[in-house]
Amino acid sequence: MDDAVVLGKKGYSLSKTLGEGSYGKVKSAYCDRLKRNVAIKIIDKRKTPQDFLERFLPREIEALKRLQHPSIIKTYEIFETSAGKVYIVMELGEKGDLLDYIKITGAMKEDIARIKFQQLASAIKHCHDSDFAHRDLKCENILLDVDLNIKLSDFGFSKSLSRDENGKTILSKTFCGSAAYAAPEVLQGIPCDPRASDIWSLGVILYTMVYALMPFDDSNVRNMISIQKQHRIPFPSSKNLTVECKDLIYRLLQPNVSQRMCIDEVLKHSWLHINASTGDLRVHFPRRQAHTACR
Ligand SMILES: Nc1ncnc2c1ncn2[C@@H]1O[C@H](COP(=O)(O)OP(=O)(O)O)[C@@H](O)[C@H]1O
Ligand SMILES: [Mg+2]
Secondary structure, three states: OOHHHHHHHOOEEEEEEEEEEOOEEEEEEEEOOOOEEEEEEEEEHHHOOHHHHHHHHHHHHHHHHHOOOOOEOOEEEEEEOOOOEEEEEEEOOOOOEHHHHHHHHOOOOHHHHHHHHHHHHHHHHHHHHOOEEOOOOOHHHEEEOOOOOEEEOOOOOOEEOOEOOOOOEOOEOOOOOOHHHOOHHHHOOOOEOHHHHHHHHHHHHHHHHHHOOOOOOOOOHHHHHHHHHOOOOOOOOOOOOOHHHHHHHHHHOOOOHHHOOOHHHHHHOHHHHEOOOOOOEOOOOOOOOOOOOOO
């Protein structure tokens, strides 16, 4: 049966395509019951590889059901037809994704980037506190609502953390995500705590927000890893960033996993506590924060 017919019977009027996912389309629709527009990810199980069906799709569905936060895209309903089509009905990111937004509007002023980054970091805190790692954080997976608030989406690579008998997180070896956003340990296939790799990706995202550029050239991944491991981050002088903003980027893009910040430290960083109108720190946090181990 045609998607429009299936969805029509459930009270959705199908509209335009919003994006092409790796294993299906995302379309917008109007929902009679909710009296609002929604986004529907449509996956045809007959056209997807086995490992996606057995590993990634169940994880995505579990994450969507478990994670509820104002800065995470809401899931309204998930259903499957006997013909093997899965429909994931979600809150609509009316203003599209962060990549398109940056392409149109260019680099953000720090005060705007701060609000967006704060929302994103609090969504990640919710994931990490719920024992999930996102593992595919990138601008294309960060959506914007009608008021340009951040809505984190695409949990297709997310993973709930497994622990050993002593409660320690079992390290992950799978490569996930895009090379340009991936931490050096992920690119090198070194087993790691996937939450730490999410923090690195946050650094790439923050850099992209304030410069409208990617921090590393991923056309040669070996070269890129070597630059990342030397902790060499280009801070173009064309844009005058505050010391606090550069300091946060520098710490997020810390190649040494044991020294990288955890999400609680990110949220306490002084840059996130600068008062937009006065430029003063609302709460004083020491510039040089201790690297408390929290993993
Ligand atoms: N809830 C949504 N609202 C608006 N656009 C969306 C929504 N979900 C996905 N999209 C669009 O569809 C694209 C692909 O969806 P995504 O869930 O990221 O699939 P994939 O796992 O294949 O990357 C996104 O990059 C985005 O542009
Ligand atoms: Mg995606």
